[in-house]
Amino acid sequence: MLKVQGIDVYYGGIHALRDLTFEIPAGKIVTLIGSNGAGKSTTLKAISNLVKCKGQILFEEENLLALPSEKIVGKGVIHVPEGRRIFTALTVEENLDMGSYLRKDKDGVAKDKEFVFKLFPRLKERAKQLGGTLSGGEQQMLAIGRALMSKPRLLMLDEPSMGLAPIVVQEIFSAIADLNKTTGLTVLLVEQNANIALQLADYAYVLETGSITIEGEAKALLTDDRVRKAYLGEA
Amino acid sequence: MTNLMTVLRNLIFYSVILFVAIQVLARFFDFASKKLIKVGGGKKKLLIAGVGVFALVLPLLLAGEPYILRTSVMVLLYIVLALSLNIVLGQAGQLSLGHSAFYALGAYTMAILTVSFGVNFWIALVAGGVVAGIFGFVLGIPTLRLKGDYLAIVTVGFGEILRLILINWGTFTRGPAGIPGIPSPSFFGMAVKGNTGYYYIILVMVIVTIIISKRLEDSRLGRGLAAVKDDEIAAESMGVNPANMKILAFVLGAVIAGFAGGFFASFVHYVNPDNFTYMESVTILTMVVLGGLGSIPGVIVGAVILAILPEALRDISTYRYAIYGILLAMMMIIRPQGMISLDSLKRRSAADENPRSIWNFKSFRRSNGR
Ligand SMILES: Nc1ncnc2c1ncn2[C@@H]1O[C@H](COP(=O)(O)OP(=O)(O)OP(=O)(O)O)[C@@H](O)[C@H]1O
Ligand SMILES: [Mg+2]
Numbered sequence: 341m342l343k344v345q346g347i348d349v350y351y352g353g354i355h356a357l358r359d360l361t362f363e364i365p366a367g368k369i370v371t372l373i374g375s376n377g378a379g380k381s382t383t384l385k386a387i388s389n390l391v392k393c394k395g396q397i398l399f400e401e402e403n404l405l406a407l408p409s410e411k412i413v414g415k416g417v418i419h420v421p422e423g424r425r426i427f428t429a430l431t432v433e434e435n436l437d438m439g440s441y442l443r444k445d446k447d448g449v450a451k452d453k454e455f456v457f458k459l460f461p462r463l464k465e466r467a468k469q470l471g472g473t474l475s476g477g478e479q480q481m482l483a484i485g486r487a488l489m490s491k492p493r494l495l496m497l498d499e500p501s502m503g504l505a506p507i508v509v510q511e512i513f514s515a516i517a518d519l520n521k522t523t524g525l526t527v528l529l530v531e532q533n534a535n536i537a538l539q540l541a542d543y544a545y546v547l548e549t550g551s552i553t554i555e556g557e558a559k560a561l562l563t564d565d566r567v568r569k570a571y572l573g574e575a
Numbered sequence: 576m577t578n579l580m581t582v583l584r585n586l587i588f589y590s591v592i593l594f595v596a597i598q599v600l601a602r603f604f605d606f607a608s609k610k611l612i613k614v615g616g617g618k619k620k621l622l623i624a625g626v627g628v629f630a631l632v633l634p635l636l637l638a639g640e641p642y643i644l645r646t647s648v649m650v651l652l653y654i655v656l657a658l659s660l661n662i663v664l665g666q667a668g669q670l671s672l673g674h675s676a677f678y679a680l681g682a683y684t685m686a687i688l689t690v691s692f693g694v695n696f697w698i699a700l701v702a703g704g705v706v707a708g709i710f711g712f713v714l715g716i717p718t719l720r721l722k723g724d725y726l727a728i729v730t731v732g733f734g735e736i737l738r739l740i741l742i743n744w745g746t747f748t749r750g751p752a753g754i755p756g757i758p759s760p761s762f763f764g765m766a767v768k769g770n771t772g773y774y775y776i777i778l779v780m781v782i783v784t785i786i787i788s789k790r791l792e793d794s795r796l797g798r799g800l801a802a803v804k805d806d807e808i809a810a811e812s813m814g815v816n817p818a819n820m821k822i823l824a825f826v827l828g829a830v831i832a833g834f835a836g837g838f839f840a841s842f843v844h845y846v847n848p849d850n851f852t853y854m855e856s857v858t859i860l861t862m863v864v865l866g867g868l869g870s871i872p873g874v875i876v877g878a879v880i881l882a883i884l885p886e887a888l889r890d891i892s893t894y895r896y897a898i899y900g901i902l903l904a905m906m907m908i909i910r911p912q913g914m915i916s917l918d919s920l921k922r923r924s925a926a927d928e929n930p931r932s933i934w935n936f937k938s939f940r941r942s943n944g945r
Contacts, residue, residue, distance in 0.1 A: 388812065413814030425809035427802060438802050441795070442814040470918075490813065 341366040341526050342387070342417075342494055347395030349382050349550075356382045357393075358550040364494065369520050369527040371537040371558060373571055374547035380530040381422050383547070384496050387528075388412055388419040399494070414442050416493030420500070424483040428472030432463055435471050435482055439489025449489065456485040459515055477508035484512070488519075495519075496528045501536060509533070513540050534571035538562045546571070589894060590901050597902075597909055604876070604914040612920070630778055634771040644770045648842065650882040651777040652835055657862040657878035658784045658871070659831035664860070665869030665917075666791065667824035668804025669718055670727045673734030674859050676714075677707040677829040679851035681836025683741065686754040686846045696760030700837040707833025708826050710737075715825035719818045734856055741848040753847025757840050773842050780838065784831055788871050791827070800824060804869075854896055861899045864906055867913025876914055 342364040349357040356379045364370045374380050386393040389409045397404040404412055413419075427435050436456060440449040457464035460481040466474065474482060480500055487495055497516070501509040517540055519525050531537035538544055538558045546554040546567060554566060561567045614622065637644040660674045681703030688694040688702055717729050741748045748754070760767045760776070767773065791797045802810035803820045810817055840846045858881065866877025885895055912918065 390808075390811065408816070409811055410814040410816050413812070419812045421808055421812055425806050425812075427805040427809060429805050430801065434798075434801075438798060438810075438813050438815075441798065441802070486813070 341400060342528070343396075343398040344383070344387070345396040345398065347386055347393050347397060349379075349386055349391055349393050351391075356550055357386065360395075360547075360551050362545050362552055362555070364526060364528055365543075366526050367520075367524045368542045369516070369529060369540060371529040371531055371541035371544045372547055373531055373534040373537055373544060375532065375571070377549075378547045379550045380532075380547055381498055382550075384419055384421075384498050384528070384530060387417065387496065390419075410442070413490060416491055417496070418487045418490045418492035418494070419496045420483050420487045420498060422498040423502070424476075424479045426471040426474070426479050426482050426486065428470065430471055431468050432471060432474070432482055433467045435486050436463075436489050439486035441490075443489075443491060448491070452489055452491070456488050459488075459519070460485055477504050477512070480504060480508075480512055481515075484515070492525060494526045494528060496530070498530045499532060500529070501531060501533045509536060516540065534567065535562075538567075585891075585894065586897060586901070589891075589898055590905075593898065593901055593905055594909075597905055600880075600914055601910050605919070608872075608915050608919050634774050641770060644774060646883065646886050648770055648774050648777055650879055651774070651781050652839060652842075653859070653862060653878040653882040654781050654875050655777070655784050655835045655838075656832055656859050657866070657874045658788050659828045659835065660859050661828075661863050661869065661871070661874045662788065662791065662831070663824050663828040664863055665867075665874065666788075666797065666804070667800045667821055669821055669824060670723060671714075671730040671825075671828075672727050672853070672856050672860065673714070673730035673732070673737075674828070674832060675851045675853070675855035676734040676737040677711060677832035678836040678839070678855065679737060679741065679846075679848075680707040680710055680829075681833030681838075682840040682846045682850065683748060683754075683836075684833070685837035685840040686757050687747065689758055689841070690754055690756055696758065696841055700760075700834060700841075703837035704830045704833040707836065708830040711826040711829025712822060714829070715822035718821050718825065731853065731856075734851075734853055738848050738851055738853075741851070748848075751848060753845060753849075755845045757844045757846070759844075760841060773838075777838055777842075780834060785871065785875075787827070787831070792871065796820070796823065857896070857899060857903075861903055863913075864903060865914060867916045869917040870913060870915050870920055872920070873913045873915035873917075 344360060344362050346359050346361050347357055348355070348359060360379070360383065362372075372380055372383060382391060385391045387397055387404060389404060389407060389412055393405060395405070399415060399417055402415075404415075404417070407415070427438060430438065436453055440452070443449055462478055463481055463485055466478065471479065471482060484497070484500065500512055500516075504512070513536060516527060516529070520527055529537055529541060538561055541558040544556065544558040544561045545552050546561070554561065554564065556564070562572075633647060634644055637647070656674070656678060659677075660671065663669050663671045663674070684703035684706045685696075685699045688699040689696060694702070714730065714733050718726055721729055742751050744750075759772070762772070767776070791800070799810065799815045799820050800823075802813060802815050803817045807817045810820075839850075862877040862881045863874050864877070865881060866875065867873025881899075885892060888895070906913070
């Protein structure tokens with residue numbers, strides 16, 4: 341579904357992505373793991389065209405680099421940025437409505453809102469509450485719910501587990517697994533928490549200083565010595 | 576020395592009065608907006624109709640009071656100006672401290688076109704809006720890269736540069752002496768004479784501005800503006816184009832201010848650069864902040880209060896800007912959301928369940944919540 345082919349990103353003198361190549365098949369959950377500063381967020385920004393980037397990124401054979409970011413959103417490539425970034429001064433419901441900003445199909449939007457409320461009942465209880473007053477876990481649910489309102493075909497999540505208690509992380513990850521199973525939604529999951537990401541994903545890439553060093557079936561990487569040493573905190 | 580003491584004593588005295596006034600007004604508006612929000616559709620229409628009828632017959636009631644009628648025109652003019660700044664500041668969240676520049680552009684366009692070129696009032700009025708809009712676009716461009724304090728500095732600079740141009744480009748603007756003799760409009764061949772005609776013209780401008788603001792707020796564009804104001808990066812990931820949104824807000828705000836400027840020039844028949852100082856921008860800003868950033872009824876209330884205040888306080892006019900400064904600072908500390916806040920209008924639960932009690936000094940601690 342998505343093919344990233346030899347992309348390079350520079351921030352001034354910093355070469356953040358180096359000839360990065362990877363692929364996401366339709367209907368799968370693919371995870372990109374790596375340590376701080378490896379270039380994970382930059383990869384997602386490159387796909388959403390939020391940073392200048394050389395190379396080629398094909399979404400269903402169409403080059404995304406030629407499109408402005410709002411067109412990319414229109415194609416269904418939806419980015420949940422690092423740190424959730426919900427609208428703090430808008431209510432939960434208004435946040436969800438922002439997710440459907442580009443959509444014109446009112447019925448579909450209403451249906452999707454119901455769907456999100458079913459997926460995260462806590463959001464329904466808090467529909468009129470201001471986004472900024474939600475707990476961290478609820479904010480992450482809202483960020484994902486808001487992205488679902490954009491009719492995603494490829495959902496890109498940047499560290500959804502960041503700063504959350506393990507039990508909340510479980511809740512959110514099982515919602516992602518559900519989504520993938522029931523709707524066939526393709527997911528690109530960026531995580532530092534390699535353990536939980538590898539358990540959820542079908543396929544995994546390890547990113548180190550801007551390029552892929554290891555890749556394979558997620559379950560296989562869980563037992564890979566190099567991955568266990570560097571990312572799973574085992575001796 | 577005694578002089579300084581008097582000034583200090585007066586400032587302290589006014590501060591206390593302002594503090595009490597803010598508290599009383601805040602209580603009043605909290606109470607009123609709670610009542611009004613419960614008013615249903617039919618009654619609401621009746622209420623709006625009532626206000627409309629009052630506005631329509633006001634000049635008849637004030638037939639023997641030209642001074643009050645004149646003040647009413649200025650109040651309405653400031654409502655237009657404050658609402659135009661509110662689009663930029665309240666709806667799009669862009670701190671602009673040079674708003675009087677657009678007002679000046681409209682006014683000078685009116686003055687130069689009518690006096691030097693004999694152009695008709697209505698054409699000059701539209702031209703003023705267009706000229707201001709073009710400059711709004713030009714000023715909108717740096718906003719794409721600048722935020723907060725930096726943007727504020729650029730907009731201050733823009734306003735001051737424009738004022739210096741008005742002062743120094745003598746052949747065109749007649750410099751500090753200004754341009755006198757700006758004619759009154761005529762309406763289908765009838766000359767608009769006296770304040771009553773101007774009153775109705777500005778009343779129409781107020782209504783149109785309110786409709787534009789309201790439409791904008793309820794539209795998709797308005798949601799885009801609110802998103803950009805809240806979090807640009809998130810807005811972009813929803814498919815909003817922040818650059819377009821910000822430029823749109825600047826242009827729209829500028830066009831409306833330009834119209835207001837054109838009206839002003841004709842109304843007072845005379846413009847000079849002193850009408851459009853930085854302090855004028857601050858006055859408009861204070862109206863928006865006092866009323867409530869982004870809240871249309873709030874901004875109207877803010878404009879009414881601050882446009883009447885100097886008239887009521889003629890005796891202490893030397894303290895006018897000091898009072899605005901104290902007022903701005905106090906509002907930020909005691910009631911940053913303004914008299915009629917956006918949240919209270921939208922019945923958002925955070926505001927409902929957690930009302931800021933104004934007698935309770937906890938509100939000081941919570942004050943930077945929003
Ligand atoms: N705007 C920027 N300007 C300069 N350098 C940047 C910028 N954004 C990222 N970088 C650098 O690019 C590299 C990759 O950053 P990136 O944010 O993609 O890392 P990451 O893998 O997401 O890390 P983390 O897990 O900490 O979020 C880092 O060295 C970072 O310092
Ligand atoms: Mg990151």
